[in-house]
Amino acid sequence: MTHEHPPASRKAPYQSNFAVVHFSRTYDEAFTLLVEARNYLAAHRSKHRKRHNNREAIARCVEEMRMTTRLIRAMAWLLAVKAVEEGEILWEDVIDTDDLMVDLRICLEDRDEACASLSPGLLDLMDRAHALYMRTARMELQVAARCAN
Structure with missing residues (x-):
């Protein structure tokens, strides 16, 4: 695990070390936010069903799902970074550009x-x-760009 990036002229696995303070804080933030979102949605689920018209209910549901997708995707990326840093997997196993674009x-x-x-x-x-x-x-896009070189 180094801070070195591979030269642009040869194909080499991307190496980085996200296991610094900002990464740890980002991971902690993601975990806390995921739990907070779960608690909020669980506490307000029945209340929202009864009060809104169909358009508002559908919009709320779509945005709640988009929010949880964002949180799950962020957490998945952060867990993958941890796995790379622990030597369990390679960056090439983490990056799926097609999945990222979707x-x-x-x-x-x-x-x-x-x-x-x-x-x-x-x-x-x-x-x-x-x-x-x-x-x-942004982190994932940076790593994907490095792995593509």
């Missing part, structure tokens, strides 16, 4: 207009999940 398309879509009626708590969770997802997606 996830980016789903996770980067804008909110539905009906989301204006969502609770401030859910909107806050959605915003934090989006920010976390964007950070981990």
